[in-house]
Amino acid sequence: MPSPAKLVLGMMSGTSADGIDAALVRISGAPPRLKIRLVNHTQQPFPPEVRKEILRVAEQHPLTPAELSQLHTRLGQIYAQAALAACKKFQISPKKINFIGNHGQTVFHQGRSSNFLGKPVASTLQLGDGSTIANLTGITTVSDFRPADMALGGEGAPLVPFADYALYRHPKLGRVSLNIGGIANLTVIPANAKPSEVSAFDTGPGNMLIDALVQELTDGRERYDKDSRLARQGHLHRELLAFLLREPYLRRRPPKSTGREYFGAAYVKKILARAGRYRLRPADIVHTVTVFTAASIARALDRFVLPIAKISQLIVSGGGAQNPLLMAQLSALLPAIVVLPSSRLNVPTDAKEALAFALLAYETFHRRPSNLPTATGARGPAILGKISYAPLR
Numbered sequence: 001m002p003s004p005a006k007l008v009l010g011m012m013s014g015t016s017a018d019g020i021d022a023a024l025v026r027i028s029g030a031p032p033r034l035k036i037r038l039v040n041h042t043q044q045p046f047p048p049e050v051r052k053e054i055l056r057v058a059e060q061h062p063l064t065p066a067e068l069s070q071l072h073t074r075l076g077q078i079y080a081q082a083a084l085a086a087c088k089k090f091q092i093s094p095k096k097i098n099f100i101g102n103h104g105q106t107v108f109h110q111g112r113s114s115n116f117l118g119k120p121v122a123s124t125l126q127l128g129d130g131s132t133i134a135n136l137t138g139i140t141t142v143s144d145f146r147p148a149d150m151a152l153g154g155e156g157a158p159l160v161p162f163a164d165y166a167l168y169r170h171p172k173l174g175r176v177s178l179n180i181g182g183i184a185n186l187t188v189i190p191a192n193a194k195p196s197e198v199s200a201f202d203t204g205p206g207n208m209l210i211d212a213l214v215q216e217l218t219d220g221r222e223r224y225d226k227d228s229r230l231a232r233q234g235h236l237h238r239e240l241l242a243f244l245l246r247e248p249y250l251r252r253r254p255p256k257s258t259g260r261e262y263f264g265a266a267y268v269k270k271i272l273a274r275a276g277r278y279r280l281r282p283a284d285i286v287h288t289v290t291v292f293t294a295a296s297i298a299r300a301l302d303r304f305v306l307p308i309a310k311i312s313q314l315i316v317s318g319g320g321a322q323n324p325l326l327m328a329q330l331s332a333l334l335p336a337i338v339v340l341p342s343s344r345l346n347v348p349t350d351a352k353e354a355l356a357f358a359l360l361a362y363e364t365f366h367r368r369p370s371n372l373p374t375a376t377g378a379r380g381p382a383i384l385g386k387i388s389y390a391p392l393r
């Protein structure tokens with residue numbers, strides 16, 4: 001007998017640390033026949049002092065174990081409050097929600113192992129305590145999705161390809177799903193693909209460099225380049241673009257993943273120093289870095305995807321899908337591919353990743369694996385996450 005549909009609230013807060021995206025999703029069935037319907041979605045910004053602390057910690061600045069523990073619980077409270085605020089906005093009682101899938105805030109991620117205390121260790125840390133969320137909302141919560149995959153030798157990332165495959169696989173069309181968050185990552189879904197034919201990797205920076213430069217160049221007045229307003233007042237500086245395109249990460253073969261550890265504050269300093277030599281105006285810097293971001297994605301497709309798969313559509317989600325210059329550049333650099341926002345396939349661009357974590361929680365609840373070993377490199381399927389049960393009513 002098919003199990004009854006579940007209402008799942010997925011929550012995502014990515015490397016941009018801009019806030020929490022929440023998606024309420026009605027899910028039924030089981031792979032390969034999952035039925036997924038987005039009911040509603042919303043966003044909530046982090047309070048500025050919380051955002052500042054997240055960025056500080058994610059940039060690997062020192063903090064005490066006490067502060068780390070406090071931040072873990074404090075974020076649990078913030079996610080719980082975001083979940084309740086989302087319910088209120090959706091005019092649905094939290095009692096109606098079967099469970100929450102919360103990604104949490106990554107403050108450290110090392111997918112490949114290095115030696116630690118005598119053994120190779122790969123590890124990851126997403127903050128936002130699941131028990132806190134479950135007990136403050138009264139909704140059973142799945143959290144900590146990444147470590148199970150890593151324990152099986154995977155990189156613990158990317159996990160969204162499971163959802164990309166469920167949402168976008170097509171019998172005749174080869175598709176790439178691209179999410180432009182702080183980091184940009186893509187999932188390759190060849191026409192009529194089996195799960196084992198799906199691959200995925202991080203292409204490099206998404207909005208991360210643009211955001212950091214805009215904040216720096218506006219003395220913190222602007223947090224990001226809304227609608228590419230600043231970039232559109234500037235021009236492309238070819239030498240700076242050529243310099244940026246020499247970035248070795250772009251040439252590395254997939255599977256590969258990256259984050260704020262790599263494209264963070266030190267990287268931005270390097271760009272500013274170069275731009276200073278050319279005496280560029282802020283608008284020229286932001287314009288050139290926006291073009292670079294698009295070019296890094298297009299080159300990843302040209303180098304690593306198009307030689308092995310026939311792709312007709314690039315489906316874009318994440319905040320970067322709302323950056324018009326970034327989208328226009330992608331279309332221009334990939335003339336043989338139709339570039340379209342995921343909203344055209346009924347997945348709002350700012351709900352895709354939250355929806356993915358609702359789906360992963362649904363799978364975990366049913367004791368089914370939801371990593372794609374071809375995407376993460378794990379030895380086999382893993383049931384992801386930890387379940388924190390709601391208090392008895």
Ligand SMILES: Nc1ncnc2c1ncn2[C@@H]1O[C@H](COP(=O)(O)OP(=O)(O)O)[C@@H](O)[C@H]1O
Binds near residue numbers: 016019223
């Ligand atoms: N209207 C817009 N114009 C330009 N950029 C935007 C717009 N809306 C969102 N963004 C970009 O999207 C980012 C947030 O993207 P998001 O998908 O939430 O990333 P993450 O998953 O890393 O949190 C913002 O920091 C900003 O750079």
Ligand SMILES: [Mg+2]
Binds near residue numbers: 012020
């Ligand atoms: Mg975000």
